[in-house]
Every structure is written in C-alpha cells, then in structure tokens.
Amino acid sequence: MKILALESSAVSASVALTEDEKLVAQSFQNCGLTHSRTLLPMAENLLANCGVSLADVDAIAVAHGPGSFTGVRIGVATVKGLALGADKPCLGVSTLEAMAWGARALGGDLCCVMDARAGQVYNALFTVEDGRVRRLCDDRAIKLTELAEEIGEAPYFLVGDGADLCYNTIKENCTGLRLAPAELRFATGFGVAAAALPLFREGKACSPQELDAFYLRRPQAERERMARLAQTK
Structure with missing residues (x-):
C-alpha cells in the first residue's frame, strides 16, 4: 500500500x-x-x-x-x-497528530504545539503505546498559561515549531517538559x-x-x- x-x-x-x-x-x-x-x-x-x-x-x-x-x-x-x-x-x-506520529520513537507522552500568536498555541496531547499514537485530547487553540496549568509537572516531550516558544515560556512551572530533538520536532x-x-x-x-x-x-x-x-x- x-x-x-x-x-x-x-x-x-x-x-x-x-x-x-x-x-x-x-x-x-x-x-x-x-x-x-x-x-x-x-x-x-x-x-x-x-x-x-x-x-x-x-x-x-x-x-x-x-x-x-x-x-x-x-x-x-x-x-x-x-x-x-x-x-x-x-x-x-x-x-x-502527524507531528506525534513522526516523533513516536521518543515514546511516552507528547505535547505537540504550533505557534498560534497572541500568547496561544495550537495544541494536542498524545501518548505512545507499543509504537502507536493515541490521542489524549482534541486539537485546540489554547493559551500558554492554560496549557501550563493543565500539564503541571507531568513528563512531556515538546514537539512542533512552537516547542521552543512553549518551553521558554512555561518551563519554570512545568518541570517535566523536555524538548524533542530538532530532527523530530517538525x-x-x-x-x-x-x-x-x-x-x-x-x-x-x-x-x-x-x-x-x-x-x-x-x-x-x-x-x-x-x-x-x-x-x-
């Protein structure tokens, strides 16, 4: 196929x-x-x-x-x-979701983010189980402050062209965040x-x-x- x-x-x-x-x-x-x-x-x-x-x-x-x-x-x-x-x-x-599938080799939980401007990101959360991606929430436009409250200290890999923005903005409150390697981020x-x-x-x-x-x-x-x-x- x-x-x-x-x-x-x-x-x-x-x-x-x-x-x-x-x-x-x-x-x-x-x-x-x-x-x-x-x-x-x-x-x-x-x-x-x-x-x-x-x-x-x-x-x-x-x-x-x-x-x-x-x-x-x-x-x-x-x-x-x-x-x-x-x-x-x-x-x-x-x-x-395409970002999550492309980064599924990381395993664990993935936070996919794209810069939506005005302090917001397009976001969805996923988890990888046995090499397959499972969605944890619908796609959404969400304020970075709200995303930080939801994630808390949970361990997530940040994936997407908004990963750097997200990490630099909320890393102090979200200590479990990690940046995905650059080659898996887009x-x-x-x-x-x-x-x-x-x-x-x-x-x-x-x-x-x-x-x-x-x-x-x-x-x-x-x-x-x-x-x-x-x-x-």
Missing part, C-alpha cells in the same frame, strides 16, 4: 512516499521559500527519483490543519489537484503518511472534492474585520 504524503501547514515543507509502514523516500525543506514554489516540485521530483508514478500510488495524504492558513490551503489544493488528475482517494490528517511527510495509514485501512479515505482544510479559528484578517464591524454597531 503506497501513500504519497504532503505537509505544508507550518514553516517547513515535506513530501514522503511510504509503502505500508516503511518510508521509501522523503524530502524536507525549511529554507524560507514559499510552499507555493516548493511543494509540487518536491512531490514530482520525489516520485521521479523513486521511479514511481501517481498511478502506482494508492492514496494521497495531506496535513490539513491546524496551521498557517496559507500553508494549509496550499497543501490541500495541491493534493486535490494531484488526486483529481490521477483519480486517487485522499486522506486529511491533523498536523498535530511535521514531516512521513508523519503525515504514518497518521494516514490507519485511516486508510479503516476505509476513511475521501474523494478530492470532499477533502477540506481544518481551521481552529478564523484568519487574522477576518477576525480584525469582524472586530471593526462590532465597534461600528
């Missing part, structure tokens, strides 16, 4: 090809270029280098949020286009594929038309517009 997986919901971009649980190939970039320039060429080059075509792939997966509004849209739109052209099913997975295509595989086996793939982005809150520009409208009433 081959899955092509794309991730562009945060600062980095990544594409992976897996066969069942095995990583066949992966490309990762964290160089500051826009995902609209990098993501599709990364996917095309990876497939070409592996001698694999989209016709050989069983499904195409993407991290569909939460994350950067622009990055999420680019990833979802790219997968929709690829899947429509190749007549393949799609799988949308949580970016936070969402990757392999993490997306690993999170998508159980869904595919459970028959939870969707059509390209059904694939959609998952946002935990409205874009900042829309929130500001609504605030201005509220002030005029």
